[in-house]
Amino acid sequence: MSAKTLFDKIWDKHVVHSVEDGPQVLYIDKHFIHEVTSPQAFSGLKARGIPVFRPEQTVATADHNVPTENQHLPIKDALSRHQVETLIKNCNDFGVELYGLGHPYQGIVHVIGPELGITQPGMTIVCGDSHTSTHGAFGNIAFGIGTSEVEQVLATQCVLQKKPKTLKIQVDGELNPGVVSKDIVLHIISKLTAAGGTGHFIEFCGSTIEKLSMEARMTICNMSIEMGARGGLIAPDETTFEYLKSRPFVPKGEKWDRKVAEWKSLKSDDDAQFDLEYYFNAEEIEPMITYGTNPGMGIGITKDIPAPNGKTTSGLEKSLKYMDLEGGKQLLGHHVDYVFIGSCTNSRIEDLRLVADLVKGKKKADHVQAMIVPGSRQVEKQARAEGLDKILEAAGFELRQPGCSACLGMNEDKVPKGKYCVSTSNRNFEGRQGQGARTLLASPLTAAASALSGKISDVRELMK
Amino acid sequence: MEKFNTLNSQAVLLPYEDVDTDQIIPARFLKSVSREGFGENLFRDWRYFEDGSPNPEFVLNQAGNKGDVLVAGRNFGCGSSREHAAWALVDYGFKAVVSSFFADIFKNNALNNGLLPVQVTDDFLAQVFQILKNRPEAKLQIDLNEQEISLVGSSLTESFEINSYKKYCLQNGFDDIDFLLNKKNEIEAYEQSLA
Numbered sequence: 001m002s003a004k005t006l007f008d009k010i011w012d013k014h015v016v017h018s019v020e021d022g023p024q025v026l027y028i029d030k031h032f033i034h035e036v037t038s039p040q041a042f043s044g045l046k047a048r049g050i051p052v053f054r055p056e057q058t059v060a061t062a063d064h065n066v067p068t069e070n071q072h073l074p075i076k077d078a079l080s081r082h083q084v085e086t087l088i089k090n091c092n093d094f095g096v097e098l099y100g101l102g103h104p105y106q107g108i109v110h111v112i113g114p115e116l117g118i119t120q121p122g123m124t125i126v127c128g129d130s131h132t133s134t135h136g137a138f139g140n141i142a143f144g145i146g147t148s149e150v151e152q153v154l155a156t157q158c159v160l161q162k163k164p165k166t167l168k169i170q171v172d173g174e175l176n177p178g179v180v181s182k183d184i185v186l187h188i189i190s191k192l193t194a195a196g197g198t199g200h201f202i203e204f205c206g207s208t209i210e211k212l213s214m215e216a217r218m219t220i221c222n223m224s225i226e227m228g229a230r231g232g233l234i235a236p237d238e239t240t241f242e243y244l245k246s247r248p249f250v251p252k253g254e255k256w257d258r259k260v261a262e263w264k265s266l267k268s269d270d271d272a273q274f275d276l277e278y279y280f281n282a283e284e285i286e287p288m289i290t291y292g293t294n295p296g297m298g299i300g301i302t303k304d305i306p307a308p309n310g311k312t313t314s315g316l317e318k319s320l321k322y323m324d325l326e327g328g329k330q331l332l333g334h335h336v337d338y339v340f341i342g343s344c345t346n347s348r349i350e351d352l353r354l355v356a357d358l359v360k361g362k363k364k365a366d367h368v369q370a371m372i373v374p375g376s377r378q379v380e381k382q383a384r385a386e387g388l389d390k391i392l393e394a395a396g397f398e399l400r401q402p403g404c405s406a407c408l409g410m411n412e413d414k415v416p417k418g419k420y421c422v423s424t425s426n427r428n429f430e431g432r433q434g435q436g437a438r439t440l441l442a443s444p445l446t447a448a449a450s451a452l453s454g455k456i457s458d459v460r461e462l463m464k
Numbered sequence: 465m466e467k468f469n470t471l472n473s474q475a476v477l478l479p480y481e482d483v484d485t486d487q488i489i490p491a492r493f494l495k496s497v498s499r500e501g502f503g504e505n506l507f508r509d510w511r512y513f514e515d516g517s518p519n520p521e522f523v524l525n526q527a528g529n530k531g532d533v534l535v536a537g538r539n540f541g542c543g544s545s546r547e548h549a550a551w552a553l554v555d556y557g558f559k560a561v562v563s564s565f566f567a568d569i570f571k572n573n574a575l576n577n578g579l580l581p582v583q584v585t586d587d588f589l590a591q592v593f594q595i596l597k598n599r600p601e602a603k604l605q606i607d608l609n610e611q612e613i614s615l616v617g618s619s620l621t622e623s624f625e626i627n628s629y630k631k632y633c634l635q636n637g638f639d640d641i642d643f644l645l646n647k648k649n650e651i652e653a654y655e656q657s658l659a
């Protein structure tokens with residue numbers, strides 16, 4: 001038999017049926033849903049008069065449209081409240097497990113899946129959210145789908161999909177101090193552009209990736225979608241098994257041993273062919289920051305913003321105008337109004353620890369509003385148990401309750417028009433964090449360093 | 465889902481690259497639990513000023529800029545998986561989007577809602593932009609059966625790709641869920657084979 005990539009192995013094992021010159025019927029092991037992209041799918045089932053086919057394989061949470069303070073009170077905004085209540089009703093009516101507001105497991109869907117051990121190697125996982133790619137860090141095929149597809153999964157536990165091509169991204173070498181996984185992925189996207197991975201599914205590999213923790217790996221897979229790829233995965237290894245071992249939803253005892261033995265075989269064959277391959281050297285990566293309005297518009301923190309030169313597309317000019325930034329100049333030292341640490345990219349306990357470590361005993365700049373939104377109730381609880389809340393609050397950072405928050409500006413956590421926000425989230429699109437908001441994507445370290453000084457800062461200066 | 469065969473219509477030009485789904489429909493309008501009504505807020509922040517008055521510089525607010533086809537720059541529909549983007553375009557009245565490159569999830573979402581994504585070459589797109597800028601009344605003809613797009617009254621024509629399954633679905637207004645529900649036995653057999 002010919003050599004196969006890990007992606008091919010998992011995909012092929014889940015194909016129920018292939019349509020000639022068409023898509024394949026792909027069986028889905030785990031399905032996550034949330035309040036924003038599921039109501040229309042449930043209405044579809046109701047209209048057809050059919051049940052959820054395998055309710056035990058779907059898990060729901062409320063994250064996109066929830067407030068991040070006073071979560072114990074009724075949601076103020078009537079439309080938001082109705083959306084969250086609709087999720088509760090649908091989950092009750094159709095027998096789907098819900099970790100809603102107030103539940104100890106509640107949080108951003110891509111944070112809770114892994115931390116509860118629902119996300120496991122070898123699976124197929126989907127969710128009506130593009131950052132479902134996050135789960136791929138555990139060596140599975142995880143990708144975002146639209147609401148019609150959510151309805152397909154609810155109705156049949158399958159989706160119709162065309163098999164993507166494969167793309168290998170290998171990163172080797174030692175990371176420089178002050179450089180973390182967010183910088184790796186922002187660096188890759190800046191080279192490959194926001195559409196560079198379209199039609200492909202990525203496998204990240206190489207010595208740098210192997211040395212990363214599970215949380216750092218999730219940050220990388222999370223942003224696969226920002227280069228247009230359907231998703232990204234990393235072959236499972238001891239780090240993966242160690243992370244999963246004590247999680248509530250993994251098999252226990254003998255069953256666990258059997259699973260691990262099975263998972264150990266999940267890797268690409270040595271001579272497997274990828275449709276595309278890229279290689280990166282970790283030593284060349286600086287702390288990164290974006291200057292434009294798509295995640296591909298990023299630079300090393302000490303570099304100049306590219307200047308439009310007639311050859312570049314009109315997109316650059318339009319972006320710089322929106323951002324009110326000038327090509328050919330440095331971003332370093334630029335004024336910052338807001339700092340947002342959160343989102344499914346960087347809101348896990350390690351992110352909070354990194355930030356707390358850096359800001360311990362220091363104070364944020366007076367003019368900066370710094371918000372930290374943990375990814376889940378469990379992350380919040382852990383942070384408090386470790387006393388991080390005290391350190392963060394003493395430094396002037398506001399610790400909020402879990403949710404997507406200012407990542408997409410759907411609730412009241414928004415950045416006002418024209419203000420600059422260094423954000424650990426994944427998208428810097430026009431208006432993403434609020435109408436007219438100007439987002440600069442960076443790592444938790446760079447965000448925290450910028451909060452302290454009140455301007456775009458090179459975290460390495462603080463670490464000297 | 466509505467059936468799609470041929471379309472002959474004026475086009476609305478949006479000559480920007482990387483038009484993302486946050487632009488097509490901003491998150492603050494995603495609070496609805498139904499599929500209808502999103503057209504009102506299509507391209508909201510380009511189309512309206514903050515006080516709600518229309519921005520006269522935006523294409524959808526310009527008389528003469530109408531039609532069932534949206535023509536946009538490369539990498540249309542990148543970003544979030546929100547199907548609301550496709551619903552908003554359909555609800556507004558678009559039946560097809562022409563671009564030289566579409567983001568994957570958007571393409572699926574469009575097809576699942578009877579909105580045809582027509583992928584053309586960069587060269588073809590540039591020419592369409594050029595000609596329609598001067599002659600906004602010119603019409604695009606999109607023939608799904610022949611998989612061909614042309615600018616009426618010019619020699620500009622190109623064929624486009626679509627897989628035959630999706631083509632069949634569009635031509636017949638047939639959706640994926642019907643197809644999958646018919647495969648229940650096979651799905652159950654697959655589950656059995658794992659047990």
Ligand code: SF4
Pocket residue numbers: 063064108109110129131343344345403404405407408425426
């Ligand atoms: S945190 Fe942001 S990117 Fe992640 S699921 Fe929520 S809205 Fe999407």
